[in-house]
Amino acid sequence: MRRLALRTGIRWKISIAIAAVGALIAVALSLVVHNAARVSMLDNARESQLAQTLFAERLYDTTKEAKFGTKINDPALPHELREKAKQGRRATLVQGGGVPDVWAAVPLGNGTVLSSHSKFAERSTTIMKDLDRALIIGSAAVVVGGSALGVLIGGQISRRLRKAAAAAGRVAQGQTDVRVGTAVGGVVRDETDELARAVDALTDALGERIEAERRVTADIAHELRTPVTGLVTAAELLPPGRPSELVRDRAQAMRTLVEDVLEVARLDSASERAELQEIALGEFVQRRVPTMDPGADVEVVRESWVNTDPRRLERILGNLLANARGHGGAPIEVKVEGRVLRIRDHGPGFPDALLHEGPSRFRTGTSDRAGQGHGLGLTIAAGQAKVLGARLTFRNAGADGAGGAVAVLWLPEHAPTTTGSFPIVGPPQKP
Missing domain, CATH: 1.10.287.130 (Signal transduction histidine kinase, dimerisation/phosphotransfer (DHp) domain)
Structure with missing residues (x-):
């Protein structure tokens, strides 16, 4: 079973990676800052509550009255503070979640405890909310900035890799003068240049x-x-x-x-050049095919004038007919439709290796064709088509290939000149 592959560009992979790392760091720092600020503010609130209680203690020694909201032996006093006061210790305690209570207690002697408590300051709560809002905005800004930076960096790498891939593709098409390192260019040197140098050396x-x-x-x-x-x-x-x-x-x-x-x-050697003439393709095929294969059926659906090399076109036509006769089955059909020439037989069809990889010299196909030819006919036809600037394709007719082999020659609208280039304006069309 094939695994489902998610195809994404390197630009987006780098952007997602930077954004994820940025978000993780921003969240971690926000939690640390939030907790540190809350602990600091709670410590300040406890110190203020204890200072207030100590001041009330001094007044109590003089007036014997509990001032500033303090109480003597408050029944709501938390057990922890009561135990510490019995030990003669001053203590504070933060109790509850959300907006907590801040307690302070001091012993007065003879088991008497002076205590006070208050809610966490509303102003402090507002400050914490503002701080949390600022942390959220800052974290979002870090993620957006990291994503933008990732797109910028990833885009630079992606462009260089795409240039390298395009140059390598041109090399694969036979343009051996192309250099991947030159195509990549750029001021910054990175691993892409090492890849380009390796590809150039391999080429x-x-x-x-x-x-x-x-x-x-x-x-x-x-x-x-x-x-x-x-x-x-x-x-x-x-x-x-x-x-x-x-x-x-x-x-x-x-x-x-x-x-x-x-x-x-x-x-x-890529040194061959076409000697161009303007010919009527349908008429040319009707005259040549009977001399090459008298049993082939020729049909001209639509006539077209083409500027091509008749000798090379005849060579392609002869090799395709010979292949159809030698490896296919009757009847052999030749159809001309404009600039497109189709040759079909009704044999077993082309082998899978030829359909996927194209013609290969000294490969004659399946074992039932052993001993018939040397595998050069289609190779020569494909090479001559390239000289003409044409495209030669191979396929099998029918869903299972049982309908025979079909070779299609697509002649170009602008044929190559003797210098191997293509004219800007095509040859005049005859009616």
Whole structure:
């Protein structure tokens, strides 16, 4: 079972973290300040109550009367204070919650206790309420300020990471001259720059390895070209017969493989340029398809004029038809709708690996296709489509892929020029 993943940006993660820490610290400090202020004010109230009671004691020694609200042997006197007075000790006590009573008691001798009590001062209660309000406002300000700071810091990191991701994406698309470190930029240096340097180093290493492999492949294919051509020529001179036919077949297959490998190497070098001509796509397909696959059905839904390279377009069309005939099933349908060319067969469909990863050289699909081709046809078609600035996609028809394989070539509105760029204004459309 897949776990539910909550996707959020790093900016909001940092903001939430700073806000949570700020709120925790603000609440803790507010509680400490509140309790300290309350304890301090209660201590002051106890000292005032005791001072008042002591003054009343001195007057009692003279007048024998309890003054300033004091009482002699008050029956409401808390037991704790009564016990301490019996021990000859002066004492104070805070009793009750909310607005508490403040008691003070002093012994007068012969078991007599002079005591007084009063409510916690209303002014003190008001001060505590004002203090609590100020603490709440301050805590909220800390949380809001922390969130704003988190958005600012997180936004800076997020922008740098997004620039790095965008640059890495362009590198993945084949723009090997892009450098992630340059794209990130900025004055402040942090871990993002270390990541950018690592990605740039990885890109350079992969580029060198790919270029080395391409050169080796091209060199091997080029060196094989001459002897294979000689082999094909020699095979043609053999006397008629089944053995001679098998030799000629295999020699021609080897020659085709060498030519395909050389073409893949040229496409990998990104040095190929399209030689553009303006053609009617539907008419072009109707003329070419019967020569490549007489059994294929061609339908032109809507004609369109395109500015493309006919030789490369014919190569793509031929490879897609050959793949449909070799690995698919009849009938094969070719449909032209504007600038979109679809080729569908009614076979088992494309393998999952091709649908998810795209064409790969020397991979022929599922085991039932073993021994049929070398997996270069679709790779060459995809490479030629890239030269034309087109997009070649693969999918299976039907919900379960039982409807056959569908290859779709999307020709661009503005075809690439011989310099590899795209014109600002497209070619004129013919009616």
